[in-house]
Amino acid sequence: IVALVQDEPTVIRVEKDGSGNATKIQQAIDQLDDSGDHVLIIIGNGEFREKLRITRDNITFIGKGRDKTTIVTTELRANWRKDHDDDWGSATVNIKASDISLLNLKVVNDYGILHADNSHQFAVRLMEGTRIITENSTFIAGGADTVSLWNKTHGMYYHRRAYFEGYTDFVCPRGWSYITDSRFFSRGGAA
Numbered sequence: 001i002v003a004l005v006q007d008e009p010t011v012i013r014v015e016k017d018g019s020g021n022a023t024k025i026q027q028a029i030d031q032l033d034d035s036g037d038h039v040l041i042i043i044g045n046g047e048f049r050e051k052l053r054i055t056r057d058n059i060t061f062i063g064k065g066r067d068k069t070t071i072v073t074t075e076l077r078a079n080w081r082k083d084h085d086d087d088w089g090s091a092t093v094n095i096k097a098s099d100i101s102l103l104n105l106k107v108v109n110d111y112g113i114l115h116a117d118n119s120h121q122f123a124v125r126l127m128e129g130t131r132i133i134t135e136n137s138t139f140i141a142g143g144a145d146t147v148s149l150w151n152k153t154h155g156m157y158y159h160r161r162a163y164f165e166g167y168t169d170f171v172c173p174r175g176w177s178y179i180t181d182s183r184f185f186s187r188g189g190a191a
Contacts, residue, residue, distance in 0.1 A: 009060075010037060015044040024050055025061070025071065032056050040055045043069050043105060052093045053077070054100060057129075063105030066138045066163070072108040076143070077120035091122030098129040099174075104136050112142020118188060120145045129177070130154050138163040144188075146170035149177070 011045055012028045022028040026122030028041050038058045047070045061068025073092040080090035088094060093102070107123045109128045121143040128134060132149055137161065139147045146166035149157050155175020159182055164171050167188035171179075 007037075010039045010082040011042060011071070012039065013042045013044070014048075016046045017044075017050070020102070024048065024051055028048055028058060029054060029056070032059070035122045043071075049071060049073065051089065051091075052098050053089065054093070054095045057097045058099045059097070060101040060103065061105065062103045062158040063137075065104050066106045066136060067122075070108060071105065072110055074111045074114060075121060076117060077108055077122065077145075086127070087122070087125055088127050090127035093124045095126045095132065095169065099131045100129065100138050101133040101135070103134070106138040106140070106169070109141040109143075109146070112143070112167070116131070118143040122146065122148050124148065124165075126150055130156050132157045134159045134162050136161045139165070141166040142169065142187075144168045144170065146174055148172040150174045 007017045007136040014025050014028050016023055020091040032039055036057055041061050041065045045064050045068045049072055053074045057077040073091055077090050077091055092107050109121045111121045112118045121141050122145055123139045123141045124147045130151055134182045144167045149155055152174035157173050157177040165185040
């Protein structure tokens with residue numbers, strides 16, 4: 001997918017070894033101004049064990065490949081909600097923004113894998129926003145609601161060459177969603 005931008009986008013490189021502009025993905029997000037200009041965040045090889053909170057529009061996250069760049073956290077929604085009023089922050093990738101693209105990477109919430117609890121746990125959770133695009137990416141959760149893009153009024157989502165894995169309702173597109181050339185793997189045997 002080629003991003004349509006007005007001029008050259010800002011590029012921020014995330015490398016665990018310190019050779020980029022940041023060593024953590026959230027650190028790169030936190031560097032952004034509020035201009036709304038398109039930004040490319042290029043993520044290097046490795047496992048980034050962190051939780052992302054995206055509140056700025058027009059960001060494209062590009063990994064080195066779904067088997068090379070992994071973003072992972074361990075979070076059960078029920079545990080999160082004990083101390084929080086809503087789901088904001090309960091996923092590996094938490095979004096309150098529009099025009100967000102996740103390309104060539106893997107996003108995992110491994111709570112159920114580690115703790116054998118298959119209830120709700122999000123790899124990606126949209127709280128507000130629209131126009132979320134994924135391509136050539138993998139999304140895995142050890143429970144239900146792996147990819148939960150919940151804007152039922154104005155939500156528009158596009159997934160191409162994606163792999164989705166989880167338990168019940170592991171893809172929850174509230175709104176309009178187009179998925180092509182993708183694979184689905186249900187751990188629980190129910191959609």
